[in-house]
Amino acid sequence: RVVVGTKVDQDHANWVTAYNMLTGIRFTVSRTNAKIDRELTDADFVARHKFSFDITGNELTPSAKYDFKFKDYAPWVFRHLRAIFKLDPADYLMSLTSKYILSELGSPGKSGSFFYFSRDYKYIIKTIHHAEHKFLRKILRDYYNHVRDNPNTLLSQFYGLHRVKIPYGRKIHFVVMNNLFPPHRDIHRTFDLKGSTIGRDFKEDELDKNPRATLKDLNWLRRSLHLEFGPTKKSAFIHQMERDVKLLQKLKIMDYSLLVGIHDLERGNEENLRDKTLQVFQPGGEQAEETPHNMLMRTPSKLENARKAKELRQLMWSQKPIPMDKSINKMPDDVQEGKKDFYFYSDDGGFRATHEDDSPGEEIYYLGIIDCLTYYSLIKRGEHFFKGLTNTESQISAIPPERYGDRFVKFISGITKTRERAEAEKLAESTN
Ligand code: ATP
Ligand code: CA
Ligand code: CA
Numbered sequence: 001r002v003v004v005g006t007k008v009d010q011d012h013a014n015w016v017t018a019y020n021m022l023t024g025i026r027f028t029v030s031r032t033n034a035k036i037d038r039e040l041t042d043a044d045f046v047a048r049h050k051f052s053f054d055i056t057g058n059e060l061t062p063s064a065k066y067d068f069k070f071k072d073y074a075p076w077v078f079r080h081l082r083a084i085f086k087l088d089p090a091d092y093l094m095s096l097t098s099k100y101i102l103s104e105l106g107s108p109g110k111s112g113s114f115f116y117f118s119r120d121y122k123y124i125i126k127t128i129h130h131a132e133h134k135f136l137r138k139i140l141r142d143y144y145n146h147v148r149d150n151p152n153t154l155l156s157q158f159y160g161l162h163r164v165k166i167p168y169g170r171k172i173h174f175v176v177m178n179n180l181f182p183p184h185r186d187i188h189r190t191f192d193l194k195g196s197t198i199g200r201d202f203k204e205d206e207l208d209k210n211p212r213a214t215l216k217d218l219n220w221l222r223r224s225l226h227l228e229f230g231p232t233k234k235s236a237f238i239h240q241m242e243r244d245v246k247l248l249q250k251l252k253i254m255d256y257s258l259l260v261g262i263h264d265l266e267r268g269n270e271e272n273l274r275d276k277t278l279q280v281f282q283p284g285g286e287q288a289e290e291t292p293h294n295m296l297m298r299t300p301s302k303l304e305n306a307r308k309a310k311e312l313r314q315l316m317w318s319q320k321p322i323p324m325d326k327s328i329n330k331m332p333d334d335v336q337e338g339k340k341d342f343y344f345y346s347d348d349g350g351f352r353a354t355h356e357d358d359s360p361g362e363e364i365y366y367l368g369i370i371d372c373l374t375y376y377s378l379i380k381r382g383e384h385f386f387k388g389l390t391n392t393e394s395q396i397s398a399i400p401p402e403r404y405g406d407r408f409v410k411f412i413s414g415i416t417k418t419r420e421r422a423e424a425e426k427l428a429e430s431t432n
Helices: 015-033 042-046 075-084 089-097 130-149 217-222 231-250 302-317 337-341 378-388 401-414 419-431
Strands: 006-008 048-053 068-073 102-106 115-118 123-128 158-165 172-178 189-193 257-264 351-354 360-370
Touching (some): 015 048, 015 068, 015 102, 015 158, 042 130, 075 158, 089 123, 123 130, 130 158, 130 231, 231 351
Antiparallel strands (some): 006 102, 068 158, 102 115, 115 123, 123 172, 158 172, 257 360
16 A cells, blocks of 8 residues: 555546545535525435435536536535634635646555645545444534534534535545645644554654654654643643544544644745655555645746636636646745634644643644544444453554543543643652
8 A cells, every 4th residue: 555645646546536525515515605605404404415426517507528526515514614613605615626736645544544735735535334424414513513613613613514426436535624734834844643652653664755644642652752842732732632632532533543644844844945846744654755746835826816716707607617837836835814713723823832821833734633424333332352362452443432431531631731841740750
């Protein structure tokens, strides 16, 4: 299993799938956005709409390059979610569908899910299993209410839930969500933390080959790292995490992790912007290679802005596919406007470290709770039983959701402290 971020162009094996996903998103999202906003109803949470696309087009759907079926789930709920998360509706469509370009990360986890980035790196499309899909629909109301009451949630932000199917092909379910990592900042280290130690080690000697690998709990502990937040940020962070985890426990979810990307301000971004490559996240185990994406980091010129505006008009008014643009992708040089309003994403899209006196620290953390659609099902119970035979419960990851959540909160809270405090504690310990 090779994990690389590759551009999905017309020669790519998953080009048709990617094209169909984006065409479906573009059609259904514009369709919902075109209507006058209204309050949600009970029916909105269970709504689903099916569309058939073909090369000729029909009275309902525009013509597309390929024949496929597309299902749109709870469009009004997701429209409202996107509004709560302050996404600009036009921008959302632009990012995802103005050029039909995605970068595919392949399947980084064990689950077999595929990950795609929008061309500007703001959004992630993750294919999910049917069980996860059904589960998300089941918990949608709880998730919605939670997000509405906790706009600063650390949980994954879901922006859309859809399904594509080509004739004789299998059904592919997918969600659109936030990319926690910023397009304009190097992430120097990435960790996926669960608060468990069994199997939570990335082989350190593989790091040379794969410097951007996602590390795990044991790697974190080995480095004696901390989430360096002074009193104010620490209490806000832990408080929100507790509220989020409470929801996950109530919904019997487990196996989620805190994803942490660390940007070291002193190191900053690499000097040579021309050679800047897309920072693909490269989780777990396998050897992965970084691919150049020729993503130039620069401010768009007036001309480009004009072009963007024109494309946008085209996008809003025409149903014709916009021709493929093989030119270089631009990366945004700043974070989305809306993000600044969210506490944990307000320091350049992330959450800056602070000292004991709350003065700013040397790192920006990009963090959130990810992979939160695993229901504590029979399969997991089986794993619990099996693993339980050989390991003590504090070490295994497959424990019931209640305890999984408690252990998660305990671990993350335990590693949330400033450097000063950590040193003071160590000193006190050694003099005892
Ligand atoms: P598994 O179930 O085996 O853990 P999965 O296929 O469900 O895997 P995730 O755990 O959701 O995958 O994610 C795998 C990796 O992808 C994460 O460790 C992280 O590096 C990256 N990733 C996932 N979601 C995001 C996100 N929202 N922003 C940035 N990176 C992400
Ligand atoms: Ca995971
Ligand atoms: Ca998973």
